Amino acid sequence: MESTLDDIKFLVDSSNRVDVLVALREEACDRDELQATTGASAPTVGRILGDFEKRGWVERDGQEYELTKPGGFVAEHFLSFADRMSTERRLRDIWHWLPGDLNGFTLEMLSEANITVGEPGNPYGPANRCASLYRMTEQLRGFDAALTAPHHFEELYEQIVDGMDTEIIFPPDVSETIASTYPREAAEVLESDSFTLWLHDDLPLHRVLIYDDRVGIGGYDSESGVLQVYADTDTPEAREWAESTFESYRQEARRLMSDLSQSNSDR
Helix, strand or coil, X not given: CCCHHHHHXXXXXXXXXXHHHHHHHHCCEEHHHHHHHHCCCHHHHHHHHHHHHHCCCEEEECCEEEECHHHHHHHHHHHHHHHHHHHHHHHCCCHHHCCCCCCCCCHHHHCCCEEEECECCECCHHHHHHHHHHCCCCEEEEEXXXXXXXXXXXXXXXXXXXXXXXXXXXXXXXXXXHHXXXXXXXXXXXXXXXXXXXXXXXXXXXXXXXXXXXXXXXXXXXXXXXXXXXXXXXXXXXXXXXHHHHHHHHHHCEEECCCXXXXXXXX
């Protein structure tokens, strides 16, 4: 007696079966159309349709074949599983840098994300991608545990003085490093009406930024402190998670008012 695993193996053992299933999910087709769509031979298409009919997944209406309700159910959930596996394959080598330990974060949020990974010849690729998004937004909110790459603050500074409405959470040591490295720019930014800085003593080792139309999620290498990956996406699920996570850290943070060496606990 066949089991559920037998049906799964039946599908995954043949790309032609999957292709026929996908084609019929889109619309009813005759055999010639299925051959043209899948590239399979006439005998192969015939065998697949016969096997599908035995399982009750397709039915014939004249010269055309269409999915039954059970067949449509199989197609929907099999393809959904295939999409999830595709997402996992994209993220498996970088998952350990992403905020999987933060409440509510899921792989699905990044299923359609643009992903930039730091490489030996381009270690600042993720930071550069992040900085490029500054130029595409009028409002920026989020938190950043490290702010590596010297030019990263320079790009942020330019956008803030040009009027980008910015609210960000840093650890105190990051704030102090910026103040000592860029004293004039840091003072100018802090005095800007469009900039609000919060300090938090226990941020996770990630960068989460909310732009007008996208959300950016990055992770740092714990030893080098270099931003290793930056994934940006426009999915509503990622935005909802990022806004909720940002708000939770902001509620715990203290606002820095006018002097980078003094903090104010007003929230």
